[in-house]
Each structure stands twice: as structure tokens, then as C-alpha cells.
Amino acid sequence: MIGLLSYLVFFATVATILAIAVLGLNLQWGNTGLFNGGVAAFFGAGAYGTLILGGTPQAGHLGGFAMPYPLALLGGMAVAAALAWGVGRLTLKLRHDYLAIATFGVAVAFENVMRNAEWLSGGAKGLRGFERPLQEGIGSGLAYNALYLAFVASLLLLTYLFLERLVSSPFGRLLRAIREDEEAARSLGKNPAKVRLTAFVTGSVIMGMAGGLYATFYAFVSPQDVLPILTFQIWAMLIVGGAGNNRGAILGAFLMWGAWTASGWALSRHAPVEAQIYAGSIQYVLIGSVIVGMLLWRPQGLFPERLVVSQSGGATRPAPAK
């Protein structure tokens, strides 16, 4: 029983951290319509930033500033913000698929820099030497993991409440206006470029926070953690959950990560021994089928976006969601 509980705490921690990243993407894509194909870069910036600022000194590369943990995490978010601001200034003029390609390129470049700049990131063998906060007193067992889950869950809740308020505020309406018709927003005297950049940076900071929490949990990060597959996973979670809906984003993260891990577990448990070797490949097929199925039969996701009508206008009421 303890084993099951211990595993569930572990699973929920990773799923919660991923859910935070999905919320960040939801602000960018779901609400503002920015196709960020470089989630891994902002996630990674937060992860590397946190570990470099909060870790103990290591031979051969930067880091070991041993800052207090909250400062290190905020620092990681600041690194993600700085990266997002730079990338945003350069690329946000691009639309849709062009923006996706540009940001994807940024993520690949980020991974390569981390792999090669040994003085900065420890190179391919990764960055370690981070002491998890409060571990001295609590130990590294179930109690610590449960406490850490409570910590990340409260951050998820805070992020959710923040985004819900943001989306229902006039600023949130402005984001949707820009998503739907930028020209119209401009004609009303709004500055789309500035708003898009604000949304992009805010979303990326949230992803950076998720990255920082992820690296804290493992006390380790390497270039393998920021491969393009991460971007794909986060996107899959948002699509399944429902773009434009924060609750859908969280549900999608838990469901997809659950499917990802449970399918591996179930195959290892129930597939015959001869098929075990191929279980990994079967798992890919299963996950791919789920995503394709969702796109075919429920493209709006499990929790579709709720359209908010700001002013009841009788006959001019917009058509319900497609």
C-alpha cells in the first residue's frame, strides 16, 4: 500500500509540474493564438537557471551560487523571461506556422548550446550538485516527496487562479481579440505587438517555473531533458485537454501523462514475454492513436473553450463555438 501511495505521489508531482507548463502554453496558444514550438527551450531555461543559481559549486562549469531556493527558482523564471523577451522581439512578427518554425529552431539551438557550452551547463553529462531544499531535515523518502507535491500543487493552483483572473479581465478579452482579428484590435487603438509580447513572456515564465520545479525534483538536468519530444508532449496535453480552457489544460496534462506511464506499466505487466521487447514501440503507437483520435473526433479537446459574451447584444450575439 505504501508502495502504491509512494508511486502516486511521485506520479502526481511530475504531472502537476507538466500541468503548469501546459497552462503556460495555454496562455500563449489557447488565449492569444501564438504557436510556440519551442516549449522545451523555456522549460529548460527555467531548469538550468534554477540549478545554476541554487546548486553547489562544481568543477569545470559555471554555477554553484548556492542561492536560497526561492531566489534560485525566481532566477530561473527570470532566465526564461529574458530568453522569451529576446525571442519574442525577434520572432513575434511572424504568424502561425512561421512562428512555430522559428521557435522550434530556438529550442533546438537551446538544446545544442546546453550540450556544447560545457563552461555554462556541464555539457552533455548534465548539471548536478543541487541540494534539494529542506532535504537535510526531512530526508529523501515519501515524506519529502509528499511535501514537495503539496508545494508544486499550491503553485499550480496559484498559476491557475492567476490565469483565470487574467483571462476574464479586460486584458484577457484583448488577448482573444488579437487572436481572432488583429486588424480589428488595432483599429480600436490597441497595440497588438506589445500585447503579444506580454502574453508570450508571461506564458514562458510559467513554463520556466515548471522547468525549475522539474529540475528541483530530480536535482539534475541534462540536454536529454529538453529534447523536442518535450514540446510535443506539452502540446499533446493541451490539445487533448482543450486549448483555451485552463481546467482542460490541467486535465490534459494529468490524462496524457497518465496514459504515457500507464500504457508502459500495463504492457510490462500484461504483454507476453516475447512481446515485451516491443512494448516500447507499441506504446508509441497507442499514444499516437489517442492524439489522432482526439483530433479527428473531438478537435476542441475534452474541455472546449467557454466563450464569454462580454455584453449581451441580442441579435449580434456571436455564434456558439464551432
Next chain:
Amino acid sequence: MTKTGNLLRTGAAMGLALAAMSVADTAAAQECSVKVGAVLPTSVDWGRPIAETAQWVVDQVNEAGGVNDCQVEMVLRDTQVDPKVGVDAAKALVDLDGVPVLLGAVSSGVSMPILTSVTVPAGVMQMSCCSSSTAFTALAEEGKTDGLWFRTFATTGVQAAVGAKVAQDQGWKKVAVFYKNDDWGQDIGKLVAADLEALGIEVTASVAINDAQPSYRAEAASALSGQPDAIYLALYPNEGTATVREWISLGGTQNMILANSLKSEEFRENVGMDYLSNAWGTDTASPRADSATAFVDAYQARFDGPPNGPGLANSYDATMIALLAMEAAGKDATGAEIAAAVPRVTDPAGTPVTADSAGFTQAREVFAEGGSVMYQGATGNVRFDANGDVSAPAVVWKFGEAGIDEVEYLSLDDVDAFMSALQK
């Protein structure tokens, strides 16, 4: 599954239980099973044979009667070479299946978070076949692995040292280093450069080679400017072939030192023997024990082909040593107790045992009397140091018309002596 199915199964189980009770107790003892966990990248083409080899060891041990009279069940999980997925799989194996021993992972970037956040906190022994990063040694030196970490992949230090020895023996004074740009390549590139300089040989350039580039002309040209007498190549066959072609077409020297990753027919055929007459390779393993050739023969008989992929002999030894240690530690031992029993498996003064089911049976008898064994594995007489690292014998080889010819053999003691001389 229907209700009748469940009913049938329950009935069958009860029948089995009754039958088991009616026969002798020894038969009932065989009903039990012990689990070991394995997290390996089975969705990657080169990862699958590593897992098959581990499963093969488990089958052999079960043939010999299993561990502590229990059949061994290996629960295999795929890492997808994704740290998140691998760590989750490891956590599930430890918490849900309660395995005391975890085999894996292959990539250092996956093994490391498993070690720090799963196996060490839970007190589970972790034995990797193939993780090569020097970060593990550093972690063990800091005392953060609790003696639970082992790997059968000889540290890159051995190869780097022997590579430097080749340069010294050939009288080359200036060497340029090309290395694959991953954790293995970065480590070995750095180590070989340090070893060369310790021997008074100048390293004119250290050039990283990224995978799958259309051309390596710029890399080759940048190394050429130092006018080296020889080049050291820690690359895989594809990139190795491309780099050597560019290098030779630019007029670079044909004096080469090759890491074991280039010990492949593919490399020889694609570069051509004309250019490889002065290429000297290094490799760990291929020890003089009969057990190593026995492994190759047995592997061929089992899988209809030679063990040519990376990490197969290492995977064999990792699994076998883990199971032997479980046997030595006794029934229901914890991960820490099993890890503490590993020296009884690899004791240089112990009874030699072979790497097959007969060897396992023999080892069981020795353990029962409280003795220890010297496991003669597929990578030789494996011996772990305090950090869970293995050293290994080494060979120097060359490409010949017929295949790969061995030039020089350095026993484990020779290697250790040469490496400690380098440290001074």
C-alpha cells in the same frame, strides 16, 4: 474480461493450489518468484538487443533453478531515452513491483536522475550496463550513491589511457582529437587529451563532431591547421567515415588512433584498407578468459548472429552479477544487502565460475558454504572499485585484410599500472 473468465481463473488457481499442497514441499518452493526491474530503451533499435541479452541471462538462471530457489521474473520497462519516462518507470518498478535490484538505464542522462531520485532514496541497487559518464564517479566520491550504484561499462579512462600509449609507442609528437559530441565523446576526448599531455605529447586541437551533418570539412580543416602527426578518433562509424574521408582528402596524416566504437567492418569498408594501414585501434574487454569466447559462442547459438551491437557483453555481465549477488545475499535481501554481496561475486581470490547456467549452479554451492566466487564474465573478470566502476583489460588492434587483428594485449594489471603512472 467477463465474469466467467474470472471465475474460471479463480477455479484454476484454486485447483493449482490444491495440487501444489498435495505434492512435496520442494515443488511448492519452486512456485515462488523474485522480481528484478529493468529500464532500458527498448523502443530504440540498438536498445532492444541489450534488453534481449538481459532476458537471456534471466532464462539461463531460471534453467539453473532460479535465485534462492525462486524463478526470476524480469519486469522490463522502456525509457524511450526520455528521462521523465525512464524515471517514472523506475519509480513504478521500485514502488509497485517492489524490486530490490534495478538494471539500467543506458543513457547517462536517464540513469542519473533514476539514481538520485529513485534508487538511492529507496535503497535499491542499480546496475547499469552502459552509462559512461564520469559524473557517476564524482557522485560516488561524494558518497551520494550509498554504495548502491554499479556499472559494467569500463570507464572511458581505460581506452583513453591506451590510446595515449599507442601515440607514445609510435613516437607521435602532435595529435589532434576528434570526439563525438555526447557525454561519452566529451568525456573520452577530454581524458585522452589529458593523458597525451601527461606523456608530453602535444594536443593540437580537440574538435567536436556533431551527429548527422552533411559534411565535416570545416571540422577537418580546423584540425589540420595544427599540423598533427596523428589523429585520435572517438566517433561512431557513420560520422567517423565522413570525418576521415574529409581529413584524408584535405591531405591530413593517415596515422590514426581509433576508439572501440570504430571497430566495425562498416568503417573499414567505407574508408578502405588503403588508408587504414597505419590506423591503430584500442578496445577494452576481449579478455583472455575462456568465458569471453564462450559468451560469443553462446550468443551466436542463441540469437543466430555475433554480439556486434554496443553494450551486449556489458548487459550480460550486469544482469548476471546482479542475480549472483541476489543469490549470495540470500532470500528477501534488501537492495543494500545485495549491493554489499557484490564483492563476494567478483572476489579475485574466489572460486572461478563461468558465465552460464552451470556457472550459476556452481556459484550457488559456493555461496551456500559461505564462500565467494570470481565471476568470469563476457567482459572478463569484472572487478568493481569503491565507486562502482570497473576497470578492464585492453587490446590494441589493427584492421587486416580478413578482419580485425589484435596487436597487443594489456592485462588488467598492465592497464592499472599504466594508468597509475599517468596520474603522477
